[in-house]
Amino acid sequence: MFQQKIKEIDPISDFKEEKYLEEWVMKYRSLGMKGRCADYIPALGESNRSDLGVYMINSNGFEMKAGDWNVPFTLQSISKVISFIAACLDRGIPYVLNRVDVEPTGDAFNSIIRLEMHKPGKPFNPMINAGAITVTSLLNGDSPEQKLESTYALIEKMIGKRPTFNENVFQSEWKTANRNRALAYYLKENGFLESEVEDVLMVYLKQCSIEVTTKDIALIGLILSQNGYDPIHKRQVFPKQIAKLIKGLMLTCGMYNASGKFAAFVGIPAKSGVSGGVMASVPARCRQKNLFQTGCGIGIYGPAIDECGNSLAGVELLKHLTEVYDFSIF
Numbered sequence: 001m002f003q004q005k006i007k008e009i010d011p012i013s014d015f016k017e018e019k020y021l022e023e024w025v026m027k028y029r030s031l032g033m034k035g036r037c038a039d040y041i042p043a044l045g046e047s048n049r050s051d052l053g054v055y056m057i058n059s060n061g062f063e064m065k066a067g068d069w070n071v072p073f074t075l076q077s078i079s080k081v082i083s084f085i086a087a088c089l090d091r092g093i094p095y096v097l098n099r100v101d102v103e104p105t106g107d108a109f110n111s112i113i114r115l116e117m118h119k120p121g122k123p124f125n126p127m128i129n130a131g132a133i134t135v136t137s138l139l140n141g142d143s144p145e146q147k148l149e150s151t152y153a154l155i156e157k158m159i160g161k162r163p164t165f166n167e168n169v170f171q172s173e174w175k176t177a178n179r180n181r182a183l184a185y186y187l188k189e190n191g192f193l194e195s196e197v198e199d200v201l202m203v204y205l206k207q208c209s210i211e212v213t214t215k216d217i218a219l220i221g222l223i224l225s226q227n228g229y230d231p232i233h234k235r236q237v238f239p240k241q242i243a244k245l246i247k248g249l250m251l252t253c254g255m256y257n258a259s260g261k262f263a264a265f266v267g268i269p270a271k272s273g274v275s276g277g278v279m280a281s282v283p284a285r286c287r288q289k290n291l292f293q294t295g296c297g298i299g300i301y302g303p304a305i306d307e308c309g310n311s312l313a314g315v316e317l318l319k320h321l322t323e324v325y326d327f328s329i330f
């Protein structure tokens with residue numbers, strides 16, 4: 001089955017497409033110089049603003065990559081997708097949704113304002129810091145190490161290896177995480193956290209410091225596109241209901257307070273992180289006949305971000321790919 005599908009791809013035109021991808025990366029790379037790296041986490045300020053890389057993989061295992069696709073970066077907010085799936089697997093969807101809502105905020109990812117304005121202070125969604133900190137506290141295990149293992153184990157299952165950890169980025173954020181501490185104390189006060197504040201922050205910030213490449217997040221995006229099924233290893237990693245739920249959250253809340261524009265102009269579920277990563281998941285439904293019509297995962301890395309926290313060059317590259325391959329689900 002797998003072999004048969006692979007044969008459908010024409011090696012000559014596919015090779016040409018990869019060359020185009022390289023050209024598009026070259027075209028958008030300079031945009032990075034107009035943005036800034038997320039230097040509120042001092043170690044991220046050291047990233048190279050002109051890096052730009054992309055990795056795409058379809059449901060037949062066909063892959064295309066270009067630019068700095070193999071440069072490691074930390075997951076940051078992309079980890080929110082993984083911890084949410086892990087918490088749903090550990091505790092069940094109703095339990096998790098009892099503590100975190102499924103509504104976009106239109107506010108910055110680290111905003112605190114709605115926790116006080118809407119009683120009883122339930123975080124609006126798991127893609128913002130307040131929601132992700134809450135979700136992290138729900139992971140299985142009593143100690144931070146056990147909870148972190150839940151997230152690691154799920155990543156390992158999806159990318160086929162234990163990802164590395166960036167201690168430097170973790171230490172840098174741990175020492176400066178005053179706003180996340182404020183959010184966590186507020187959540188604790190309102191009874192939403194199932195851990196002590198410092199313990200849950202340890203897990204949350206360690207998750208953010210897990211290191212990946214565009215290939216790793218493209219693989220996760222691919223599994224999401226197939227509703228939790230890994231088409232490469234031919235196994236269901238997590239249930240379809242969880243995949244549908246998280247993709248809805250990615251579409252409505254995944255690009256922070258630029259999610260509306262992203263849905264309108266790109267139109268696919270995606271999640272970004274302030275390190276410049278973007279993980280996108282293209283469902284099997286584009287109308288144009290092309291290499292990616294049965295769904296694909298896309299990983300992008302471009303560390304210079306805009307005022308919302310999304311990769312400047314990465315989002316433009318993704319917009320371009322969407323036009324070429326008719327990715328939008330609308």
Ligand SMILES: NC(=O)CC[C@H](N)C(=O)O
Binds near residue numbers: 078129273275
């Ligand atoms: N938007 C992000 O990627 C935020 C993640 C970052 N570690 C934070 O909590 O601030």
